[in-house]
Amino acid sequence: MSSPFESVKVDLPLPVSVNGKTAIQIWSAQSPVIKQCSLYATTAPVQAAVTDADAAVAALQGTETEIDQTRAKLAGLEKTRGTQLGVVHLKHDGVVAALNAASNNDPDVAKAWVGKTVARAKPPQVPAGTGAPVDPKFGIIKQHPGSTRASCTKEAGAVACLFQYGTDPNHPESWPAPIVVRGNTHTLRNQPIGQVLCARIAVVRHGSVQGAWSIVLQLTVR
16 A cells, blocks of 8 residues: 555656657557546546647657658659759760761861860770670668668779669569669669569660660568
């Protein structure tokens, strides 16, 4: 039996350090327990306090949902931006090639286009290779859950790399369009934890010649 001087308090913890999602989970477990108590129906102050807490948690849940949706949209926009930037570089290379073809090695004509020229020795014309990339890799980024990185050996003279992702290893032709990258590495973020994800890589060499695809690489997102 408690002594007259002993303070007895309800154990209803909600640590200050928890994040929004955890706070929602904790209160979502506590609220039903309180409401099941036989005293709840006749204790107006508790009803009012619980109702206020339910409303606050509902508002927090709405904000958390909006944050998740915004992050997903941002990830999609960043992915699209990367693809579009790669396309811009490829198209820019096409403009340079067209200007050089129109100039036909005439320095005066070349200078007329943009007011300046680049003096350099003409490289020997070597047919662009069509082989698959060397040493293709696909792995998780441990310090960033939900993130993966695909890469291959960097090639001198490569214009870009294509990185294509999907979930069906047997039908890569059904995957979404590849991402064009001015480099030999690509990071994919905000993937569902536990999802099996596949990737393949191809190199675009001078003359906009796409080489063969690498083997299909596969991992489980962590």
